[in-house]
Amino acid sequence: METPSSSLILDRETKASERPGDHKDELRLWLRLLTCSTLIETEIRNRLREEFKTTLPRFDLMAQLDKTVVGMTVGEVSQRLMVSNGNVTAVVAGLIVDGLVDKRAAPQDRRVQILTLTAQGRKVFRAMAERHEEWIAELFAGLEQADRGQLFRLLGQTKTSLHRAIAGRAEEAAKGDA
Numbered sequence: 001m002e003t004p005s006s007s008l009i010l011d012r013e014t015k016a017s018e019r020p021g022d023h024k025d026e027l028r029l030w031l032r033l034l035t036c037s038t039l040i041e042t043e044i045r046n047r048l049r050e051e052f053k054t055t056l057p058r059f060d061l062m063a064q065l066d067k068t069v070v071g072m073t074v075g076e077v078s079q080r081l082m083v084s085n086g087n088v089t090a091v092v093a094g095l096i097v098d099g100l101v102d103k104r105a106a107p108q109d110r111r112v113q114i115l116t117l118t119a120q121g122r123k124v125f126r127a128m129a130e131r132h133e134e135w136i137a138e139l140f141a142g143l144e145q146a147d148r149g150q151l152f153r154l155l156g157q158t159k160t161s162l163h164r165a166i167a168g169r170a171e172e173a174a175k176g177d178a
Contacts, residue, residue, distance in 0.1 A: 047135055052128050057091050062125040071116035
């Protein structure tokens with residue numbers, strides 16, 4: 001039986017590379033970025049589940065709450081995670097049951113709920129975060145430090161290019177609406 005590490009995993013990027021003439025460089029680049037991102041995310045999800053019996057959404061929510069001692073509203077968390085309030089509420093409910101998150105009404109508006117990590121939640125999250133950092137380092141260990149630096153710079157340039165393209169599209173759309 002072949003293992004994923006010994007066999008070629010067929011993904012969109014691999015399929016596109018079989019016929020490079022059929023695809024522009026930009027599409028092949030996008031598919032490679034997507035493949036890398038998906039591989040990393042899938043591995044982190046698996047490791048969180050195996051080692052901590054938790055999910056990536058729970059980890060991500062706890063990471064946001066770990067950044068503050070005063071807490072955050074459901075709306076603030078949902079904005080940072082770029083998900084709906086309903087998604088946050090569902091994840092929070094499980095974290096409250098597990099004693100990892102506390103929810104209390106905001107003093108200025110009793111309808112607004114403030115979320116904070118409990119002491120136990122902070123301890124559990126910090127253990128997960130430490131392992132998460134180790135896993136990420138392990139996943140990138142095949143790259144030399146100079147290559148990681150170059151990749152980081154190139155991805156920064158890519159991010160800038162994306163923001164420009166998106167802003168340009170928004171400007172064009174605004175002109176069309178005028």
